[in-house]
Amino acid sequence: MGPREFDPWSREFIDDPFPAYAALREKHPVCWFEPTAQWLVSGYAEVQAALRNPALGRSQKHRAAFVERSERMRSFSAEEVGFWHKQFSVLDEDPPLQTRLRALLGPPFSAREWQRKRGRYVERARALAEPFVAAGGGDLVSALFQPLAWALVGEAVGVPEEDQPMLAGLSREMTEALVPNRTPEALVAAARADQEAVAYLLGLVRARENHPGDDLVSALAEAKRSGVLSEEECGFAAVTLFLGPFDSAAGTSTIGWLSLLRHPDQLQLLRNEPGRFRAAIEELLRYDSSVHMFERWALEDAVIGGVRIPRGSEVAVLFVSANRDDAYFHAPDELDLTRARGGTSHLAFGTGWHGCLGPVMGRVQMEAAYTALLAAAPHYRLVEEPRWGYGYNLRHPLSLLVEV
Template sequence: MTKSQVVFDPFSEEYFNGPWDIYRRMREETPVYYNEAEDFYALSRHEDVSAAYKDFATYSSAYGLDLAMVRSGEPPPMKMIILMDPPEHRHMRSLVNKVFTPRAIEAMRPMVTETIDRYLSAADPTGFDVVQDFSAYFPVDIITTMLGVPEDKRQQVREWVDTSLHREPGQIEMSDEGMAAIAEAMGLYFQLIQERRNEPQDDMFSRLVAAEIQREDGGVESLEDFEIAGFATLLGGAGAETVTKLVGNAVVEFARHPEQWQKLLDDRSKIPAAVEELLRYEPPVHYNVRRSMREVHLHGVTIPEGKPVFLLQASAHRDPDAFTDPDTFDIDRDRTEAQNLGFGYGVHSCLGAALARMETAIALERLLDRMPRYEVLWNQCERVAMQNVAGWSHVPVRVL
């Protein structure tokens, strides 16, 4: 048997420009991929990726989410819910769940709608950059408003997040600028948490400061400042990036598939299904990295204990063993065929998934009103070069 020549380099220009053919070859030729140069493994088939997301005892989140963090072999110093395994994760999740109930999210709808309308109305009605003039701004504005960040600091949070996630081709470690950006964000959050402890307001920082949960021994537990700051850093990053990229991806894919856009123009009730198909077909998050906590034997390959393992949900979404015609963008596809991993799966399924879905659906509704007919200026489109996150930094359109 000849050795596969597939090269999966998640920090290469080829990868940033669209890794779908790489994913296909990985699924077919090397479903447990090993990168010798960087000493990591990757799972690409839906069955394997979804099983790994549910098996936190084997594939741990406690060592980080990216290659640089996981291969250090040390749990990161920051306390974030996404960097925890049960039972610690369970306690933290039950605390923060209190501010993400379906009722709490639905109560945000007027604010979400107003924010989206405000940014879209400021864009040139004859043509604009969907990302730079619209989707880069409203998601971070929404999530930081919910947190309780002052208005003059909200877009600064987005800039800090972008700086921390940016990777030049070949760059694995976070840059010094990225580290400084994270420190700036944490500093802001610490300051706001202290202010809320002294003077609570109607915001998420105040609710997280006040949140309490009864432990099994009957005692009461609350969150410490550094835990709330870590959660805010995570929320600010996820809230700023996923919807920004999902809306940009949406405009690109509907331009490539105008018959699907027409379906939405004919029937707005299909918008939620369109959001699900976008999450499957062109998700904003392509992977998360886990640490193997024991030796794993899969498809004739042994993954040793203590290795970084990429869980490629974007590849899983194009697996023909999971989805019929997976490379076809179809908002009417059967949703029951396989699990959509766009917002994670298992204990780490995204806390803000309902909010992100709401934001994206409202944004699509408004874009249907604003530009029922449009064309993308393809020669001016640019992709991002980021860790974990995929999508477009520039999607200029002309409204017809």
């Protein structure tokens, strides 16, 4: 298989991308992919190197180098150009600004804060799981994983509970336009959703300027008050802080439970030995997660895996592929909750300057949901194989139908 045969939009790939990733890693761990005009980076060592190379970043200056030299950008429609620029968040900037922002935004995402909240979220998950079990099953995405994500992300950001479903709906519309093969209709819907979300969240920022809390909107209000961020930057940052964690948290929790349903011996092991819970979550994150690809742009020429990537190039870093690399993980296609090596070495949350701001939140959601499900019923059965969405960069089940 060569890179020209890599087809991340095919139904076969969306249903099971791992054979294609294995073929890429074996023959082309760093390669040019003409259909998206990107360099694909798929091996574990190569992905680590790309994420830690300062020449490959997401800041305005990295993006400017791409815009200056990109033939692909010149083929974009006006709507695509506008949406591409709106995807930038000040949170993508490099240190020292990013260091200051993470210091401001870090406390609501800290391990101490989320462990303090853990018991409350387990109870919330139980309140969702018990009626689901009493009804004999249904769709776990809409019944548990999405509502729990709304609660966790909404509280961390500072979105009132009654507004969380509305903002989550806007988030999904924006997410559907992030895939490389997005439609013009999806772009129009995403642009409208983005405007609504920014306007709503900026209203929260303004309200918190006089009445701060311990949430991320309050931290952004302080950044605005102190002159670190403009009001416009606060709005875009707030959208990023809600959109990213909500979609990936719900998706990754769903994928993890699907992996357990497909490996009943591992699910039984988790039920029998709850002390393995946290290590098990790391293995589930390694085995599969929702964020498959994220872009970087080359500010200068960079060499990754012995391949020269020219200045101005767009680089697609394939996290999930790296987590299945047999050069780093033993028998990587096996789900093994007793895996000794793995811990925090997987790349489900990225690494380096632009690693995920809220990995603890994602882990707490998985632990709360799975604890509640295991307490609520002894057995679960997958009714049918799920349909996956949205594309190869963001991939997770749209529903998960189970019987109890």
